[in-house]
Amino acid sequence: MDPEAFLDVANQVIKLKMFPFFDIAHSLLAALAVREDLGANAQAFSRKHPLACWLSTMLVIFAGGMVANGLLGEPILAPLKNTGQLLVGTAVWYIVFYTPFDIGYKVAKFLPVKIVASAMKEIYRAKKVYDGVGHAAKLYPNAWIIMIIIGTLKGNGAGFTKLIERLIRGAWTPTAMEFMQPSFYTKASLLASIIFVLDKKTDWISAPHALVYFGIVIFLVYFKLSSILLGIHDPFLPLENLCCAIFFGGIWDSLAKILGRGQAKDGDSKDVKKTN
Amino acid sequence: MDPEAFLDVANQVIKLKMFPFFDIAHSLLAALAVREDLGANAQAFSRKHPLACWLSTMLVIFAGGMVANGLLGEPILAPLKNTGQLLVGTAVWYIVFYTPFDIGYKVAKFLPVKIVASAMKEIYRAKKVYDGVGHAAKLYPNAWIIMIIIGTLKGNGAGFTKLIERLIRGAWTPTAMEFMQPSFYTKASLLASIIFVLDKKTDWISAPHALVYFGIVIFLVYFKLSSILLGIHDPFLPLENLCCAIFFGGIWDSLAKILGRGQAKDGDSKDVKKTN
Amino acid sequence: MDPEAFLDVANQVIKLKMFPFFDIAHSLLAALAVREDLGANAQAFSRKHPLACWLSTMLVIFAGGMVANGLLGEPILAPLKNTGQLLVGTAVWYIVFYTPFDIGYKVAKFLPVKIVASAMKEIYRAKKVYDGVGHAAKLYPNAWIIMIIIGTLKGNGAGFTKLIERLIRGAWTPTAMEFMQPSFYTKASLLASIIFVLDKKTDWISAPHALVYFGIVIFLVYFKLSSILLGIHDPFLPLENLCCAIFFGGIWDSLAKILGRGQAKDGDSKDVKKTN
Numbered sequence: 001m002d003p004e005a006f007l008d009v010a011n012q013v014i015k016l017k018m019f020p021f022f023d024i025a026h027s028l029l030a031a032l033a034v035r036e037d038l039g040a041n042a043q044a045f046s047r048k049h050p051l052a053c054w055l056s057t058m059l060v061i062f063a064g065g066m067v068a069n070g071l072l073g074e075p076i077l078a079p080l081k082n083t084g085q086l087l088v089g090t091a092v093w094y095i096v097f098y099t100p101f102d103i104g105y106k107v108a109k110f111l112p113v114k115i116v117a118s119a120m121k122e123i124y125r126a127k128k129v130y131d132g133v134g135h136a137a138k139l140y141p142n143a144w145i146i147m148i149i150i151g152t153l154k155g156n157g158a159g160f161t162k163l164i165e166r167l168i169r170g171a172w173t174p175t176a177m178e179f180m181q182p183s184f185y186t187k188a189s190l191l192a193s194i195i196f197v198l199d200k201k202t203d204w205i206s207a208p209h210a211l212v213y214f215g216i217v218i219f220l221v222y223f224k225l226s227s228i229l230l231g232i233h234d235p236f237l238p239l240e241n242l243c244c245a246i247f248f249g250g251i252w253d254s255l256a257k258i259l260g261r262g263q264a265k266d267g268d269s270k271d272v273k274k275t276n
Numbered sequence: 277m278d279p280e281a282f283l284d285v286a287n288q289v290i291k292l293k294m295f296p297f298f299d300i301a302h303s304l305l306a307a308l309a310v311r312e313d314l315g316a317n318a319q320a321f322s323r324k325h326p327l328a329c330w331l332s333t334m335l336v337i338f339a340g341g342m343v344a345n346g347l348l349g350e351p352i353l354a355p356l357k358n359t360g361q362l363l364v365g366t367a368v369w370y371i372v373f374y375t376p377f378d379i380g381y382k383v384a385k386f387l388p389v390k391i392v393a394s395a396m397k398e399i400y401r402a403k404k405v406y407d408g409v410g411h412a413a414k415l416y417p418n419a420w421i422i423m424i425i426i427g428t429l430k431g432n433g434a435g436f437t438k439l440i441e442r443l444i445r446g447a448w449t450p451t452a453m454e455f456m457q458p459s460f461y462t463k464a465s466l467l468a469s470i471i472f473v474l475d476k477k478t479d480w481i482s483a484p485h486a487l488v489y490f491g492i493v494i495f496l497v498y499f500k501l502s503s504i505l506l507g508i509h510d511p512f513l514p515l516e517n518l519c520c521a522i523f524f525g526g527i528w529d530s531l532a533k534i535l536g537r538g539q540a541k542d543g544d545s546k547d548v549k550k551t552n
Numbered sequence: 553m554d555p556e557a558f559l560d561v562a563n564q565v566i567k568l569k570m571f572p573f574f575d576i577a578h579s580l581l582a583a584l585a586v587r588e589d590l591g592a593n594a595q596a597f598s599r600k601h602p603l604a605c606w607l608s609t610m611l612v613i614f615a616g617g618m619v620a621n622g623l624l625g626e627p628i629l630a631p632l633k634n635t636g637q638l639l640v641g642t643a644v645w646y647i648v649f650y651t652p653f654d655i656g657y658k659v660a661k662f663l664p665v666k667i668v669a670s671a672m673k674e675i676y677r678a679k680k681v682y683d684g685v686g687h688a689a690k691l692y693p694n695a696w697i698i699m700i701i702i703g704t705l706k707g708n709g710a711g712f713t714k715l716i717e718r719l720i721r722g723a724w725t726p727t728a729m730e731f732m733q734p735s736f737y738t739k740a741s742l743l744a745s746i747i748f749v750l751d752k753k754t755d756w757i758s759a760p761h762a763l764v765y766f767g768i769v770i771f772l773v774y775f776k777l778s779s780i781l782l783g784i785h786d787p788f789l790p791l792e793n794l795c796c797a798i799f800f801g802g803i804w805d806s807l808a809k810i811l812g813r814g815q816a817k818d819g820d821s822k823d824v825k826k827t828n
Contacts, residue, residue, distance in 0.1 A: 047520065073626050074349050080419060097525075098524055098525045100531070101532055149629060167439075169455075174724030180721070182603060244602065351691070353698050353701060356695060374799070445729075445732070
């Protein structure tokens with residue numbers, strides 16, 4: 001591909017308008033996630049508790065903005081002032097849960113629809129991470145960690161509000177904490193945030209700005225599609241295991257064990273360094 | 277009744293001063309609610325944990341303002357700066373929990389006292405919903421949903437902080453989520469918020485502003501007294517069932533069942549559309 | 553000791569620079585607290601979940617500032633913008649959890665190290681309470697209760713975030729609520745806050761300002777060392793029991809019992825008025 005043309009595409013991707021099509025895709029996947037989280041009970045629940053159902057879907061849709069606002073001292077409800085997004089979200093929620101004969105849900109679950117929506121959602125995610133990093137950078141120009149946290153939260157807000165979202169529906173699962181077993185989306189958003197921060201604040205990345213953004217979009221879409229089509233769920237795992245072995249005690253634990261001074265109570269320390 | 281005189285009364289109701297008598301009534305019912313929530317254990321608990329007892333009572337009293345502030349990016353503690361209300365609340369809490377021979381509690385439980393306090397609290401509730409809608413409208417003039425949410429939260433804040441209030445007292449009841457089984461107060465505050473928003477933002481309601489307000493006060497007081505005296509707990513129920521049947525799948529589910537394509541796993545779908 | 557020299561020392565204590573040594577001591581005790589809270593499982597956990605481990609340690613280190621900011625409508629993440637503190641905290645966390653052969657942890661647990669760190673932390677605590685009260689006083693010059701709450705939270709923030717900190721690590725212990733059984737640190741921070749507020753807002757305390765501050769530092773350090781070396785855990789207990797007996801029903805309950813009208817269901821009311 002001609003580099004010039006490639007840069008052109010990148011410049012167009014960075015300027016893509018998100019509303020309404022990307023919002024529809026995002027809302028659709030959010031509503032599906034809520035419905036799947038409810039399990040076999042979903043339909044009965046949606047009939048009995050429409051309010052809780054609607055609220056938890058809205059929380060999933062607006063999670064990133066709400067959590068980021070909450071942590072930055074801005075109004076948590078502010079994302080709801082975007083009436084267009086709210087209406088799109090409500091319409092999609094209604095279609096997924098209440099259409100006659102469940103047609104809406106069945107169409108949404110249809111593989112090609114799901115693939116297109118997922119790809120669009122990843123493009124949206126890149127934009128959210130980018131906006132989150134930019135917003136935090138405006139407030140705290142020197143606090144890299146805040147930029148990275150906000151970028152990650154904007155990228156995968158729903159992962160971090162899962163506990164509250166379930167609580168709205170009367171279920172409490174304290175062990176399903178995102179920090180304990182970060183999902184691929186959290187890790188990818190974290191990586192994207194770090195790259196955007198480096199691109200913004202240092203000279204280490206010499207590529208044009210639009211290319212960096214486009215690269216992250218491609219990375220996110222590529223692994224999302226791999227995950228749906230090929231079942232590859234976490235390409236970060238080998239890297240993490242290596243990192244854990246070097247920095248977080250793996251090698252030293254093994255060494256201590258060989259020297260006969262290993263902590264017996266920790267069991268086989270090789271087994272435990274699996275996930276982040 | 278002469279319409280002129282009626283409007284006069286309405287205009288006086290809208291200007292009623294809340295402090296200190298309405299605050300006393302509100303605090304009294306809040307302290308009684310905490311004491312009843314503690315059950316048979318209440319007296320022993322209040323002797324053992326005065327701090328937790330005081331804090332959870334204060335949370336109930338100031339719930340609406342705190343939650344609304346939290347969601348609008350304003351200081352959560354700000355409602356406490358009102359020293360008068362705080363002192364009234366503390367005095368009432370002390371009287372309900374610690375008077376010799378439990379005189380305070382017994383007087384507060386005396387039916388006529390409770391009826392007067394309840395009626396006053398409903399007048400207060402109408403004012404809080406009204407103020408909440410007005411405050412949100414000033415911040416987000418076009419975001420109806422935010423006005424409605426804030427109005428509802430101001431009207432029945434204690435319902436939404438119940439989980440936190442119990443947590444302060446070391447009890448955790450995740451299934452007691454207000455959204456799952458909204459109480460009458462939540463539904464009434466929601467309805468009042470919607471009416472206030474319509475009155476403020478559209479021309480659909482042609483009645484004078486004071487009359488709308490007065491109508492809501494009468495509605496709230498009337499159903500509160502019905503609930504205490506006659507045991508009518510939720511006048512919204514028939515409306516909700518109708519609404520669920522039409523919009524949230526009831527009819528279609530029945531139809532699907534008749535056509536022999538009903539979701540067998542949902543059981544008798546008619547049974548489940550009971551509450552919001 | 554010469555009063556003049558004493559006042560000189562007091563003036564120097566009030567101007568002590570906290571960064572980096574006091575921050576190191578504070579972070580060290582925070583990381584140790586997290587590690588001890590994890591129990592026998594600590595090492596395996598730190599290998600499996602470095603992210604959750606790091607986050608919960610950071611939450612303990614920055615708890616006071618974050619909670620106070622959250623309640624005052626300021627950005628919760630703002631304390632993280634202090635890059636120096638963040639790096640010190642991360643380095644200390646790494647040393648406590650991941651040094652080869654657990655050298656870091658063993659050194660930190662060594663009694664003299666712990667005593668010095670604890671004494672430094674108490675000096676830091678006094679400063680935090682003082683800053684918290686001052687900050688709240690600037691925002692709400694007349695709201696004593698807000699000053700006291702913020703001072704207490706700044707002084708023992710980690711006590712109040714324990715539930716969230718454990719939740720980050722996937723553990724949920726709703727009964728471990730600080731309000732139910734306030735620790736000595738909470739009570740001491742509360743007392744210090746009250747004294748600072750009185751010193752700031754009234755003329756009741758005639759001693760020079762620096763002396764009041766110095767007195768509180770000595771009080772905190774003295775009882776911390778007593779606690780480590782002599783095992784005295786709560787010097788407030790006798791005072792509390794007295795206070796509970798007089799104000800919170802103790803005497804009246806006993807009287808009611810003697811008169812044969814005691815609440816039988818509360819059992820022996822003398823037994824229950826033990827802790828705040």
